[in-house]
Amino acid sequence: MSDSVLTEEHVSTASRPSALRITDLRVANLHGVPFRSSIIRLDTNQGLVGYGEVRDQASATYALMLKSRVVGENPCDLDRIFRKIKQFGHHGRQGGGVSGIEMALMDLAGKAYGVPAYALVGGRFRDTVRCYADTPSLLDPHEMGAKLLERKQRGFTMLKMDVGISLLWDVPGALIAPAGARENLTTMHPFTGVQVTAKGVEHLADYVATVRSIVGYDVALAADHFGHIALDSCIRIGRALEPFTLAWIEDLIPWQFTDQWRQLTEAVAVPTCTGEDIYLTEGFKPLLDAGAIRVVHPDPATSGGIAETKRLGDYAQERGVAMALHLAASPIATMASVHLAAATENFLALEHHAADVDFWSELVTDLPRPLIQDGSIAVPQTPGLGFGDIDEELFRRRLDPRAPEFFADSSHWDAESSHDRLWS
Template sequence: MRDYANHEHHRAPERDVRITGIDTAVVSGNFDWNLVRIHTDAGVTGTGEAYRGAAIPEIIDYIAAFLVGENPLDVERLFRRMVQELSGHGGTTGKVVTAASGVETALWDCAGKLLDLPVYQLLGGKFRDEIPVYVDLHAGDAYAVDHGFTQYGDEEAYTPEAYADTAERALELGYDAMKFDLDMPRDNESDPMNGRLSAADVAAKVDVVDAVVDAVGDRAEVAFDCHWDYTIDSAKRLARALEPYGLLWLEDAIPPENAAAQRELARSTSTPLATGENRFRVHEFRELLAEFTVDVLTPDPTTVGGLAESKAIANRAEEQYIPFAPHNVCSPVGTMAVAHLCGAIPNAAYLEFHALEVDWWDDLIARSGSLIDDGTIVVPEAPGYGIELNESVVREHAKHVDDGFFD
């Protein structure tokens, strides 16, 4: 087995730093946000975030056992070490890569602070000062997540008028790009198992899209998300029916595992298609990109392998002239990490924001003003990600905080 532990012994004294601990905190926002903190013998800490949900702190505890004593500046080597050490635990995909992604994003923040540079600079430099954001929306109370699983709202929440009213609100808040969920409870009425849409189901979705597009006019770009729900025949019918509306994209219309099926869907419609959030590491994007099965690529950096892995994926997408619009359901920590990534890649299009309903979202970090202003995020010039946690807010909303997290 390859050994990615540190075998190098020549380093300038000021960069001869060691990891002394890795701690986690789980903050209950609209999802369970997994925050990760790395401590060093230089007194510098780095903070990152892994994708939402269960089991991440336990995996990171396992990772800490072999990363303590390593140099945090060797970010990409340490990511490879995590993957290799966890290879017997499904380490090339799933939750273990998600946990490693959280550690990797914390390492970048730590490295930036140690070297007195913003993370975008460490990733190769800046292409843009501001990152355009699209806001993920739901019509009224159409969709609620408590522990992260699906919980549909009442049928009246899915009227075209409810979607249009929410779109108008987003415009008032300064967003010129937005995305709505297009899956509805009625999709499951004829058969909750087979993923097929009736003609009436497709017509109901077209009515929603028509109402939203009519409401925003040319003031905003609009995308719709299907959450990998439909059979290929239903996805084709839906995508074709939406062709007249000039959508930003239609996202995850079919399940993610079969790249050939995604290619077949792409060949059948002129509606731009987006996918990518359910794939792990650069290897799982090869067929999607090589076969031109997608118009917009949407990996989630906090689950796919971190910032360096995401940059490698973005580079491969750029080779195919495909834009990169990362999926993001993070707290301000993960959101800012991905903003630095988007600042450092040429083909970044939009960054997702998925916490409009969390009125204390900005309070999680110690700063004045909103992180997102008029639909954009300014990439900070301060070292690391340029943000620091607000300890009292973390503790107020935490489901779990390691004893050493704030030490």
């Protein structure tokens, strides 16, 4: 046989999509990246490996319980597998298993076809993805402004801070609250009985004014974590913050209360924003159909991963609503979000919650370091999610001490079975 003739035994079959099958699903639990993150690894019969990430601080069980539903499947059958498993997700962190597996499927399919994940959902609208730096709250507005200014000097063109009753508990006359309200984080906002007084509203407005005077008006600034307060207090705070041209005010009311969101949006001249705990496009439709928010804010690790959140973005765009992305994750879910953002025309900005985690960019290989430069992430052209591999040594150092095994054997999930069909 001529040396120029290639026979099958001399050709790698690692990119034969039709014969690709998932053979295993394992999870490694990390901590401090910036919170607890469970990294999903899907192995295949062709040596390709796909990575995804469960929503921050969610149970890894949400992914592991799906192992028997995806092993043996061809990861290139993205939509069919997603339709098979999406019934096992829910709002909040319960969407983390389905969403993380979807990211890993996208990683594998992209590698199998030799294309970036964004190509699987329609291609690019942009070459770089703008990030906004979330920053833990500080009681002193001058210290808060200085912290945000440092982010700005690093190149971030959008910032976010917490503004709410966490700043008011020790301010005399700022709040009217029943006993135990400060510790009560399980009662939904309209039912806590907490009211912000005129003095409290003024204190918050002065806080934001001070921060704005430090960071300037040439950078976008959003506000979050207003606390468990009812609609009337939210409206008065929103109106008081109008002079500071905030990018948005976020999650003032639980997302479930569509009509209250509509009332808030109509009452204030500040963009309203929610969505980080909503699962699937269908969960967002009441808010969007009612014109109840100005910015939709899914977390791709809850909302359904890349393709489903792209679908949501398109639905929001038809209703004149921009989409930002909530995220508190490792570079794995971040890169999944970068591909999603690249493919979504009405995208605004991607949250970065790890600006103070010095090793964060090093968790994966073959991407720029630091990953975020001048406040943006370059959209990679390499297959799948775009990074080479994980840094195994660093992963091992960052394993959660409560679950210290590195991609532990998960064979005890192999026999998990159920009659999953939702109809008779």
